[in-house]
Amino acid sequence: MSDPMGIDKVEASDAELVRRIRTGDIGAYGALVARYRDRLGRYAVHMIGDREDAEEALQDSFVRAYRSLARCDDPARFGAWLYGILVNRCRTTGARAARRRRMFVHDADALNGATRPEAVERLEWTDAVDRALARLAPEYREAFLLKHVEDLEYEEMSRLTGAGVSALKMRVKRAREQLQKFLREAEHV
Amino acid sequence: MFEQEDDIVERVIRQLRRPVSIDPGVDARVMHEIASDAAPESPARRPLLRSLPWLAAAAVLAAVVVARPWTRGGNGADAFQFVLVAPQAASVSLVGDFNDWDPARSPMQTAQGVWATVVQLTPGRHRYAFLVNGVEWRADPSAPRAMDDEFETPSSVVTVGGRGS
Numbered sequence: 570m571s572d573p574m575g576i577d578k579v580e581a582s583d584a585e586l587v588r589r590i591r592t593g594d595i596g597a598y599g600a601l602v603a604r605y606r607d608r609l610g611r612y613a614v615h616m617i618g619d620r621e622d623a624e625e626a627l628q629d630s631f632v633r634a635y636r637s638l639a640r641c642d643d644p645a646r647f648g649a650w651l652y653g654i655l656v657n658r659c660r661t662t663g664a665r666a667a668r669r670r671r672m673f674v675h676d677a678d679a680l681n682g683a684t685r686p687e688a689v690e691r692l693e694w695t696d697a698v699d700r701a702l703a704r705l706a707p708e709y710r711e712a713f714l715l716k717h718v719e720d721l722e723y724e725e726m727s728r729l730t731g732a733g734v735s736a737l738k739m740r741v742k743r744a745r746e747q748l749q750k751f752l753r754e755a756e757h758v
Numbered sequence: 759m760f761e762q763e764d765d766i767v768e769r770v771i772r773q774l775r776r777p778v779s780i781d782p783g784v785d786a787r788v789m790h791e792i793a794s795d796a797a798p799e800s801p802a803r804r805p806l807l808r809s810l811p812w813l814a815a816a817a818v819l820a821a822v823v824v825a826r827p828w829t830r831g832g833n834g835a836d837a838f839q840f841v842l843v844a845p846q847a848a849s850v851s852l853v854g855d856f857n858d859w860d861p862a863r864s865p866m867q868t869a870q871g872v873w874a875t876v877v878q879l880t881p882g883r884h885r886y887a888f889l890v891n892g893v894e895w896r897a898d899p900s901a902p903r904a905m906d907d908e909f910e911t912p913s914s915v916v917t918v919g920g921r922g923s
Contacts, residue, residue: 599872
């Protein structure tokens with residue numbers, strides 16, 4: 570079974586965990602953190618571009634969500650509600666500090682095999698994508714990630730970002746065009 | 759040579775959809791930070807165990823213990839919840855002088871790697887540890903260490919304050 574965010578429900582439902590937290594079961598919140606950490610972390614890393622800042626934003630979002638849990642009107646949609654908090658938190662981070670980009674190895678296999686030609690090529694491609702993403706305007710990057718990486722519907726994106734559907738479609742289109750342009754430029758450097 | 763536009767963008771999307779490894783210490787740091795809060799919508803704010811400051815150091819580990827008053831019991835005892843973030847563990851029991859170090863009396867329940875149990879603690883000093891996978895005796899290295907353990911196994915100390923703490 571999936572919620573409107575497309576997140577599969579396993580073990581206790583989000584609604585059940587939220588109910589337990591509200592009765593004082595702090596451990597139930599740990600289960601929610603474990604459930605959403607990696608997916609939300611991926612968005613934060615790509616949106617902010619710096620792993621440390623992304624993990625700080627993620628951690629802060631989880632804490633804010635816990636402290637605001639009384640305002641989560643529909644516990645069954647906790648994931649979508651949490652996403653909204655993270656989207657706003659990432660915007661704050663982006664506005665507060667100059668975007669810092671660091672190339673990072675994505676997994677142990679890439680690290681161990683970085684001397685092989687195909688691994689080097691993969692790392693170069695990864696770096697090119699990171700750099701192209703970094704060059705997008707924040708609102709374009711946000712729309713592109715929510716639509717194509719997090720696989721959200723435009724209506725859900727509109728609720729999370731406050732932007733209209735037509736504006737979001739335009740941002741996604743521009744993001745696609747610019748990514749293609751930036752990656753072609755990178756090819757010729 | 760790059761592909762057509764749609765191929766390039768689809769390749770970007772496939773790249774960005776790959777899992778990104780997030781420091782599992784995020785879990786511990788979140789749990790540490792919210793441990794100092796009252797439960798959401800909780801009608802009463804209760805004092806924390808005095809031993810909580812060691813959580814700051816524990817938060818850099820993949821595991822953390824959160825102990826907080828839960829409900830008021832009889833005989834001056836309060837119920838305290840212990841939480842251990844240990845995604846790799848197959849089983850965890852809380853053992854201590856409050857349950858005669860018997861792992862069968864306080865098995866911890868897990869939800870996605872977060873292990874929790876609730877025990878009654880009276881005001882005073884208590885020694886405890888976690889038995890992971892039935893064989894690994896674990897005391898948090900940054901917790902106050904029990905120095906008077908006649909069994910020579912690592913254990914930690916928590917101090918439960920009285921009503922005024």
